[in-house]
Amino acid sequence: MSPTDSAADTPVGSAAKSPGFAAEFKDAVTLRAFGLVLGGLLVQLAFVVSYVGAFHSPTPHRIPVAVAAPQQASAKIVDRLNALDGNPVEATAAASAAAARQSVLTREADAAFLFDATGTKDTLLVASAGGPSVSQTATQIAQKIEAAQKRQITVTDIRSPNSGDGRGMTSFYLVLGWVIGGYLTATIMGMAAGSRPANRHRTLIRLAVLVPYAIVSGLAGAVIVGPVFDALGGHFWALTGIGTLVVLASATTALALQTLLGLLGTGVVVLLFVVLGNPSSGGVYPAPLLPSFWSAIGQALPPGAGTTLVRNTVYFAGNATTSALWVLGAYAAGGALLAWAASWWRERRTAAA
Numbered sequence: 001m002s003p004t005d006s007a008a009d010t011p012v013g014s015a016a017k018s019p020g021f022a023a024e025f026k027d028a029v030t031l032r033a034f035g036l037v038l039g040g041l042l043v044q045l046a047f048v049v050s051y052v053g054a055f056h057s058p059t060p061h062r063i064p065v066a067v068a069a070p071q072q073a074s075a076k077i078v079d080r081l082n083a084l085d086g087n088p089v090e091a092t093a094a095a096s097a098a099a100a101r102q103s104v105l106t107r108e109a110d111a112a113f114l115f116d117a118t119g120t121k122d123t124l125l126v127a128s129a130g131g132p133s134v135s136q137t138a139t140q141i142a143q144k145i146e147a148a149q150k151r152q153i154t155v156t157d158i159r160s161p162n163s164g165d166g167r168g169m170t171s172f173y174l175v176l177g178w179v180i181g182g183y184l185t186a187t188i189m190g191m192a193a194g195s196r197p198a199n200r201h202r203t204l205i206r207l208a209v210l211v212p213y214a215i216v217s218g219l220a221g222a223v224i225v226g227p228v229f230d231a232l233g234g235h236f237w238a239l240t241g242i243g244t245l246v247v248l249a250s251a252t253t254a255l256a257l258q259t260l261l262g263l264l265g266t267g268v269v270v271l272l273f274v275v276l277g278n279p280s281s282g283g284v285y286p287a288p289l290l291p292s293f294w295s296a297i298g299q300a301l302p303p304g305a306g307t308t309l310v311r312n313t314v315y316f317a318g319n320a321t322t323s324a325l326w327v328l329g330a331y332a333a334g335g336a337l338l339a340w341a342a343s344w345w346r347e348r349r350t351a352a353a
Contacts, residue, residue: 172283
């Protein structure tokens with residue numbers, strides 16, 4: 001028998017025996033792999049806790065209401081509303097019915113109560129474009145109070161969502177897409193083939209790439225909700241600018257956290273923008289219906305600030321948008337600065353090592 005024949009008759013697996021299940025298990029289940037799985041589980045549980053905690057029992061808390069009534073009755077009505085069990089509303093006196101109406105349109109109040117001193121038929125003004133659930137809740141509270149006082153109330157919606165906007169949720173969905181697109185793009189740039197750990201030059205290149213990406217994203221979003229579906233029409237360039245800012249806020253923050261913390265940074269981004277940011281944004285239930293924790297953090301995160309900025313720009317002539325602009329600008333600029341600083345810090349650590 002020749003050596004060749006001998007080799008041909010040898011079983012394929014005999015040259016390299018399998019290390020066995022135990023060895024494979026030990027090699028596969030490392031401490032790092034266990035930590036990643038545990039991290040995924042914790043994010044999953046946090047997601048459930050955050051959404052259920054925010055939405056499981058929407059309860060009105062200090063809904064801003066402007067009260068227009070004759071001077072002798074105004075203080076009494078305001079005090080009675082503010083004394084309701086659970087503090088469902090926060091009433092303030094308005095100088096006139098016109099002033100009360102204007103306070104709703106400028107987002108100083110979510111509803112306006114107009115008292116009829118000569119009869120028993122009062123009026124409640126709401127703006128469901130700012131959040132249908134709040135308008136409905138304010139209506140229910142007013143109807144209950146009026147029935148107890150043997151009075152009647154007429155509800156007038158002075159600013160409803162566009163016909164293509166359904167229940168006024170388009171603003172939330174639009175911003176959600178921008179936020180997710182921003183942090184996913186930043187993550188992909190760090191994982192793409194040929195990418196290296198970020199240094200200052202590479203970080204600047206990635207930041208430069210994010211700018212045209214954000215502009216295109218803002219433009220595309222404005223096209224979708226405007227000419228395509230006619231949900232938020234008539235504000236094309238304003239929405240393009242808002243979209244650019246939202247995407248930059250999300251993307252630069254994600255880039256910074258991922259540069260600073262590595263894979264853990266991606267988890268922190270998901271925690272901030274998805275687990276905490278989405279349920280607290282006011283897109284589903286506005287702040288007066290959310291528990292105190294979610295109500296407090298909502299407008300300090302990009303999803304909430306972006307939703308408010310889009311909604312108030314489209315429906316309320318840009319009123320009450322200054323804070324949202326500052327929040328998004330701070331994330332965009334702060335994220336860029338932190339990303340550059342983190343890459344510089346990593347360079348120094350590598351050089352020292």
